[in-house]
Amino acid sequence: QVQLQESGPGLVKPSETLSLTCTVSGGSISSYYWSWIRQPPGKGLEWIGYIYNSGSTNYNPSLKSRVSISVDTTKNQFSLKLSSVIAADTAVYYCARSLSPVAGYDYWGQGTLVTVSS
Amino acid sequence: EIVMTQSPATLSVSPGERATLSCRASQSVRSNLAWYQQKPGQAPRLLIYGASTRATGIPARFSGSGSGTEFTLTISSLQSEDFAVYYCQQYNNWYTFGQGTKLEIK
Numbered sequence: 359q360v361q362l363q364e365s366g367p368g369l370v371k372p373s374e375t376l377s378l379t380c381t382v383s384g385g386s387i388s389s390y391y392w393s394w395i396r397q398p399p400g401k402g403l404e405w406i407g408y409i410y411n412s413g414s415t416n417y418n419p420s421l422k423s424r425v426s427i428s429v430d431t432t433k434n435q436f437s438l439k440l441s442s443v444i445a446a447d448t449a450v451y452y453c454a455r456s457l458s459p460v461a462g463y464d465y466w467g468q469g470t471l472v473t474v475s476s
Numbered sequence: 477e478i479v480m481t482q483s484p485a486t487l488s489v490s491p492g493e494r495a496t497l498s499c500r501a502s503q504s505v506r507s508n509l510a511w512y513q514q515k516p517g518q519a520p521r522l523l524i525y526g527a528s529t530r531a532t533g534i535p536a537r538f539s540g541s542g543s544g545t546e547f548t549l550t551i552s553s554l555q556s557e558d559f560a561v562y563y564c565q566q567y568n569n570w571y572t573f574g575q576g577t578k579l580e581i582k
């Protein structure tokens with residue numbers, strides 16, 4: 359059974375960089391698309407971006423200037439960096455898997471709350 | 477950006493009855509649409525993809541229909557565990573979600 363687990367700081371100061379890692383267990387990180395999705399408290403879901411195991415990426419145009427997603431296949435992990443954060447970036451951040459870029463997300467991490475505050 | 481609009485925002489239904497949730501896209505997404513269920517404090521769970529295909533392990537009481545801009549999720553006989561928030565998501569042109577429909581017990 360594939361499992362995803364997010365990790366990283368729960369509190370980030372404004373203007374700093376948010377960094378999260380998703381560890382994939384129970385299966386290989388190869389040959390799938392790995393996404394980051396966030397959900398502000400009490401609100402809906404927003405796709406941030408994805409990476410394919412080859413390292414190719416695609417980002418939400420509204421966040422593209424601040425987002426970077428990378429993969430470490432040796433550790434079965436992929437990571438998110440979001441720079442110059444503001445209070446509006448406060449959200450539960452999920453990592454998720456899809457079989458292709460034209461597919462739903464079949465496995466999700468439990469999510470991790472990141473608060474942007476000084 | 478394709479805007480996904482779900483209706484109603486809240487739906488009150490009695491256990492054992494049928495629930496019908498709607499999702500409209502601002503432009504055609506063909507059949508590139510998924511439905512998710514989210515319970516408090518949990519990650520979303522994939523129910524339907526390709527507008528009408530049930531994901532692995534999803535009970536047959538969940539069904540999806542539609543294509544283009546109009547989509548429907550139907551739960552044929554509501555069980556207690558079905559009361560949750562439901563989201564539609566298009567993956568035809570980038571990826572956007574609806575704002576959700578909260579299905580509550582009547």
